[in-house]
Amino acid sequence: MKRNSLIFSSLTFAAVLLTASCQKSFLDVPVQGQATTATDPNLAVNLVTGVYNSLYSSEAFGGAGGDVHGISFIAATNIISDDADKGSFDGDQPSLKDLDNFTVTPTNNFVAALWNGYYSGISRANQALAALESASLDAKTKTQLIGEVRFIRGYYYFNLVRFFGKVPKVVRVPKDAQDANTDPAFQTRAPVDTIYNVITQDLQFAAANLPLRAQAGVGHANKGAAQALLAKTYLYRKNWQQVQALTQEVINSGQYALVPDYTIIWRYAGNNNSESIFETQSGTFNNGDIAVGGYATWQGPRVGGKGGWTDLGFGFDTPSQNLVNAYEPGDKRRASTIITIDNSGKHVGTVLYDGFRIPSADSVQSLYYNYKAYASENKNVEPYLGNRDQKQKDVRLLRYADVLLMNAEANNELGQPATAITYVNQIRARAGLATTTASAQADLRNAIWKERRIELAMEHDRFFDLVRQGRAAQVMQAAGKNFVAGKNELLPVPSLQIQLSGGKLDQNPGY
Numbered sequence: 001m002k003r004n005s006l007i008f009s010s011l012t013f014a015a016v017l018l019t020a021s022c023q024k025s026f027l028d029v030p031v032q033g034q035a036t037t038a039t040d041p042n043l044a045v046n047l048v049t050g051v052y053n054s055l056y057s058s059e060a061f062g063g064a065g066g067d068v069h070g071i072s073f074i075a076a077t078n079i080i081s082d083d084a085d086k087g088s089f090d091g092d093q094p095s096l097k098d099l100d101n102f103t104v105t106p107t108n109n110f111v112a113a114l115w116n117g118y119y120s121g122i123s124r125a126n127q128a129l130a131a132l133e134s135a136s137l138d139a140k141t142k143t144q145l146i147g148e149v150r151f152i153r154g155y156y157y158f159n160l161v162r163f164f165g166k167v168p169k170v171v172r173v174p175k176d177a178q179d180a181n182t183d184p185a186f187q188t189r190a191p192v193d194t195i196y197n198v199i200t201q202d203l204q205f206a207a208a209n210l211p212l213r214a215q216a217g218v219g220h221a222n223k224g225a226a227q228a229l230l231a232k233t234y235l236y237r238k239n240w241q242q243v244q245a246l247t248q249e250v251i252n253s254g255q256y257a258l259v260p261d262y263t264i265i266w267r268y269a270g271n272n273n274s275e276s277i278f279e280t281q282s283g284t285f286n287n288g289d290i291a292v293g294g295y296a297t298w299q300g301p302r303v304g305g306k307g308g309w310t311d312l313g314f315g316f317d318t319p320s321q322n323l324v325n326a327y328e329p330g331d332k333r334r335a336s337t338i339i340t341i342d343n344s345g346k347h348v349g350t351v352l353y354d355g356f357r358i359p360s361a362d363s364v365q366s367l368y369y370n371y372k373a374y375a376s377e378n379k380n381v382e383p384y385l386g387n388r389d390q391k392q393k394d395v396r397l398l399r400y401a402d403v404l405l406m407n408a409e410a411n412n413e414l415g416q417p418a419t420a421i422t423y424v425n426q427i428r429a430r431a432g433l434a435t436t437t438a439s440a441q442a443d444l445r446n447a448i449w450k451e452r453r454i455e456l457a458m459e460h461d462r463f464f465d466l467v468r469q470g471r472a473a474q475v476m477q478a479a480g481k482n483f484v485a486g487k488n489e490l491l492p493v494p495s496l497q498i499q500l501s502g503g504k505l506d507q508n509p510g511y
Contacts, residue, residue, distance in 0.1 A: 044135035044137065045137075048145050051121070055069060057117045060113040066116030068114075070295065072113040074298060077463055078370075084458065085320050089304075093316070102483045103482060104492065106493060106507065111491050114491070119168075121152070125153035126170065126172055130172070144210060153202050161195045163491050165189075169194055169195060188506075206226035207223055207227045213256070214255060221278065227249055232406065236464075240413045251407065256274060256275060257275065258401060259275045263332075263335075266372040267376075267382070268382040268392065276399055280394055296393045299373035300314065301364060301366075302314060305362045306362050317373070318366045319337070324340075330433065332430075333457070337370075338371055341369075342359075347360045354382070370458045408420040408422075408423040412441055421439070484510060487508070490508045492508055492511035
């Protein structure tokens with residue numbers, strides 16, 4: 001079999017490479033003799049569950065599943081932006097430092113883990129969709145399951161196109177290794193417009209065929225989630241009419257509302273709250289915690305200096321001084337977003353919402369930490385079985401405040417500032433701030449962009465926003481980062497993938 005094949009097995013998602021190489025890539029091919037929908041009537045439903053399970057993938061150091069929402073995702077969304085710094089001590093995980101400083105190369109292991117993770121998830125989605133075609137399910141159930149899978153596949157491609165630009169369009173399960181090695185779709189990068197068409201088609205199907213939140217199972221993709229993500233897709237294409245229409249449908253649905261108290265949104269008590277449109281789920285199964293591996297621990301406050309306390313994690317993804325300075329006086333969101341370490345010299349420490357006390361600056365690695373990533377180890381406050389790598393932490397991926405701000409941005413671009421100002425002021429009122437003074441289109445645009453930064457700080461959107469706004473080079477360079485315009489808007493295609501494709505995959509400019 002060709003050495004440059006990009007093939008994995010299997011319907012069970014084992015990372016068994018069907019080539020002479022022992023390396024990993026993104027394409028799964030079914031293995032003969034495995035279960036089918038004819039031999040196992042539950043297979044299709046189980047495969048849909050497997051697609052949801054792929055949202056937990058967080059293997060950044062060569063694991064077969066790759067990384068979807070773990071440290072690689074955190075690094076390529078938060079750390080890479082002006083909202084955050086790498087954190088920890090300087091020599092810890094230099095590949096993360098390369099992402100932070102825009103000195104990343106095609107051999108970066110965290111970038112490779114992202115590519116593997118997202119294509120592993122897409123492979124699961126394609127396997128599930130193929131199984132659903134012949135599954136013995138009633139039409140309504142089948143259509144709904146297809147909609148859920150296509151929502152997740154659309155989400156995966158939405159992140160891939162923002163990370164890498166052109167990427168392979170893999171929307172079916174290859175028949176065999178020969179099929180995978182001869183169809184250029186599996187080994188070449190499709191144009192960005194082609195990938196956005198895949199995303200919009202998947203999300204349009206999901207929006208048309210999924211129930212409203214009130215009729216959907218907790219944690220399942222639903223109509224509002226599909227509409228919100230489709231609106232976000234159009235936001236990146238500057239299709240303001242579609243952004244306005246879709247977000248208005250979500251607003252008018254009556255399924256969502258801003259949580260009055262911003263502080264609880266990211267806590268266990270805030271799981272699946274009225275503002276939540278889509279989030280990864282966590283829980284306990286067979287006496288083990290199920291969640292995105294290490295999400296809280298990678299970002300947890302870390303011991304430093306004098307020490308003397310049991311710290312909470314590795315100390316990565318620390319809010320930057322740039323972000324701290326961006327808050328207006330009196331903004332309630334700062335205290336809910338940023339854990340600020342006591343640096344007063346009085347050694348009063350910092351007490352978190354669950355009673356945990358972090359010592360003062362002489363015993364802590366950094367001055368700021370991501371409060372939105374914090375998960376309590378106080379069993380009287382939140383569930384905790386003692387496994388820090390699997391803390392029950394839901395990762396919020398879409399929420400209602402984002403929808404309001406997308407609607408405001410679209411209305412402003414369409415020359416309807418009054419509606420835009422209304423939604424901006426709803427966000428600001430919750431934050432304890434006065435109404436915006438912006439009214440002219442350019443001023444209001446900047447006010448909305450700033451509101452997005454503060455409202456969604458440390459929630460994995462900032463860097464992508466700067467790129468789509470055309471401000472990435474200006475902002476990143478002002479923040480002291482080595483950003484090169486025309487290059488660092490995208491990550492490099494992993495060199496291993498180019499090698500395995502026999503050079504058929506091309507590289508992004510500048511790498």
